Amino acid sequence: SWPVAAQTVPERTDPIVINDGELQLETVAPAPAHLEGALPELYSGWLFRDPGTQAMQTDDFENPGMIFVDQGVDDWNTPDGEAGKSCASCHEGIESMAGVRAVMPKVNAEGQLWSMEDYINDCRTNRMQAEALDWNGNRMKNLTAAISVQSRGMPMNVAIDGPARPFWEQGKEMYYTRYGQLQLACANCHEDHYGDWIRADHLSQGHTNGFPVYRLKQAALVSQHNRFRGCIRDTRAETFPMGSDEFRALELYVASRGNGLPVEGVSVRH
Amino acid sequence: MPRHAASSAIAMLAAIVLTGPAAAETASQDVIFAEDGSVAAPLSDRPGDAAEGARIYSDKGSGNCVACHVISTRTDAEFQGTIGPALDGAGDRWTEAQLRGIVADAKRTFPDSMMPSLYKTSGYIRPGDGFSGKAGTEPLPTLLSAQQIEDVVAYLVTLKE
Ligand code: HEC
Ligand code: HEC
Ligand code: HEC
Structure with missing residues (x-):
């Protein structure tokens, strides 16, 4: 019951239609120039979730967040x-x-x-x-x-130049660092292998435009830094604390990878 | 004899009884990799057990190879990952020594591979204490023991197309 070959491009890229058409969120956006081809296109994490989870995000009464x-x-x-x-x-x-x-x-x-x-x-x-x-x-x-x-539907547009530049560089460095005993960087999973399955998990591009997300597994809202902490912990690494300068820098860099995707928060993930 | 000494002696005895005579194992830092990443000498003097290797392969708490690889005959595994190549026929494509090298430290065969190094103890960035998220201290315990590596290799050589 697993796909034999991974699909790098999601089969469908429908928009998320919320409350019967009250609001429509695009799930694909052109990659920002700073990514230099590292991602051919941006895909919402919503596209990688199962239909039941997707449906919950299309109706504000069904969305537990x-x-x-x-x-x-x-x-x-x-x-x-x-x-x-x-x-x-x-x-x-x-x-x-x-x-x-x-x-x-x-x-x-x-x-x-x-x-x-x-x-x-x-x-x-x-x-x-x-x-x-x-x-x-x-x-x-x-x-x-x-x-x-309040920003739902507005495109992510974090600044990465001027005074933001050094923080962005720091976050980028972290994104490509292979942490922990499993020696895995964010990029290994979310850039090189989105669309693939890591056991039961369908890997997305790891965007943050849906945060805070409502996670069914935790039955709670999850903040960005908590998600980062979980992903780094899963590489058998020492994580960084939530609210640390390192995670702020990573937050900026990850957000910039999603510049152009609409704010989805509160999204629903499994 | 103080009581705690007696009980730890009993614990040691029990461990020996349970695991049988200790096999001689090659420590992580003493493994000899050939230029192509292969390892000719077994890491343990007890032969690998293919059935145990098959179990380790799909066990979330040890090998968890199934997180990244598919083997079409392993319908017992509930979910199989697609990160790495399917391992059907791996025993035809690779010699036993090559498979041992890949399982012990895949990065010697495939530079920059995403596959974790399963028999390595140091040289990590922010090594953790297991999955706790807390700092670990190098040398870390290897992800698989020498015997487990031999068991997994014994299983992989049976994967013929
Ligand atoms: C006494 C006035 C006052 C109160 C009360 C107040 N704020 Fe503010 N808030 C401000 C001012 C002034 C700024 C602009 C600060 C700046 O730009 O440096 C601000 C900025 C912000 C910003 C950043 C907005 C932006 O565009 O940069 C957020 C978010 C915010 N406030 C949230 C809150 C929340 C949530 C509360 C209640 C828990 C709150 N504020 C209470 C005066 C207030
Ligand atoms: C071993 C694989 C792996 C690594 C390494 C990894 N992640 Fe993840 N990440 C996942 C999985 C699995 C999920 C849940 C499914 C999904 O959305 O991809 C996830 C989800 C996410 C999400 C939520 C996406 C959404 O739409 O809800 C973000 C954000 C994220 N990761 C960021 C990161 C960052 C930043 C790093 C590096 C610090 C990182 N990840 C490293 C596996 C990984
Ligand atoms: C996090 C992902 C991951 C895990 C876990 C993993 N592998 Fe791999 N494996 C890979 C990738 C990726 C490759 C492809 C080599 C490369 O990097 O180019 C690979 C290659 C291989 C190969 C050679 C494939 C071929 O047929 O040509 C074998 C054999 C192998 N792995 C066995 C294992 C075994 C046994 C385990 C567990 C003990 C395991 N792998 C765990 C990712 C993984």
Whole structure:
């Protein structure tokens, strides 16, 4: 019951049609120039999932991630911390975040590369006098999910030049490093072998435009850094911590490989 | 005799009884690879057991070769990977020494191969402690023992077309 020959190009490249046509997300995009032919085309991770998993992402009532989006929106509107403010006190409706997910991570005014989680915690600690949220905690994942959905359909477009360049170079170096006792780089699986099966897993190009994703296996939202951690751990390597500078750099590089694919978050994966 | 010494002596005895006389094994750093990546001398003086090799081949916790390879007769394996070539007929294409070299350290036969080096202990980038995600200390235990390599090789030579 496995394919005899791997298909490098997915058999079908239909768009993801959400809520009976309310929104249509393309699943193929031209590869950005910086990839220099390393990928002939970009394919959404959705194309590599089984039909049942795919279907869940086409209806917001069936998409289990949407419950967490609702919880994130509630948090957005709820005052917290000594300043007595909510996110909405300054940013108003969460729709104001449209476009933010498509350009994350990005370099802040101080020249540091920040993920969305960093911007959220900066607002919480410095503007709300509230405690920082755990990188991988439910409240943080709910907020990043709620903010991501506001950009659904917008093409990923992270900046890789100017102040972002050194971070991008660092992430690229990591992407091609063969970590761990199994000596496997991200590129071994997601560039050289997407479309192939690694035992029961159908390898995708490993894009991040669907994050945070709802993973059926974990029955929870999964952040980008948690996914990276899992992939590196599976090479029998010492991983990097979530929220580390290394993972921010990797996040930027991986995001740039997907520049042009629409923001899908919250996507559903198995 | 202190109690813990007695019990560890018993544990040692039990281990010897369970595994039989210890086979002489070639340590990872002492394996001699020919220029083409092959290894002529068996890594253990106990002959490989092809049936055990077939089990290791598809066992997720040891060889897990099935993660990347297909063998058409292995309908017992629930999922077979497509990363590497199908191994049907591998016993026709390669000599026993070549197969031993490929299983022990495939990168000596196929430079830059994605196939892991199964009998290697050091020279890694951020080596981990198994699948824990935590740091490991080199030399790491080899992914397969010398005897397991011999068992897998004994199985591979039986793969004739
Ligand atoms: C007191 C005002 C205030 C509050 C409360 C506040 N923010 Fe902000 N937020 C800002 C300001 C000002 C910026 C712009 C900072 C900059 O550009 O350096 C910002 C930036 C951001 C950004 C980055 C947007 C971008 O385009 O770069 C995100 C994401 C964000 N806030 C999320 C949140 C969330 C989530 C909350 C609640 C948990 C929140 N903010 C609460 C004032 C606030
Ligand atoms: C041994 C193979 C392997 C390696 C090495 C590997 N991954 Fe993965 N990765 C997988 C598998 C299997 C999945 C789940 C199926 C899929 O989407 O490809 C996955 C999924 C992903 C996803 C989620 C894609 C989606 O659409 O949900 C991302 C992102 C990802 N990997 C990034 C990375 C990065 C970054 C690295 C290197 C640090 C890496 N992977 C290394 C096997 C690997
Ligand atoms: C992560 C993937 C992976 C795993 C796990 C793996 N292999 Fe391989 N194997 C490969 C690839 C890829 C090749 C092709 C050689 C190359 O890199 O060009 C290969 C080649 C081979 C060959 C030569 C193929 C031929 O017929 O020409 C044999 C034999 C082999 N592997 C046996 C094994 C055995 C036995 C195991 C487990 C103990 C194993 N492999 C585990 C990826 C893998």
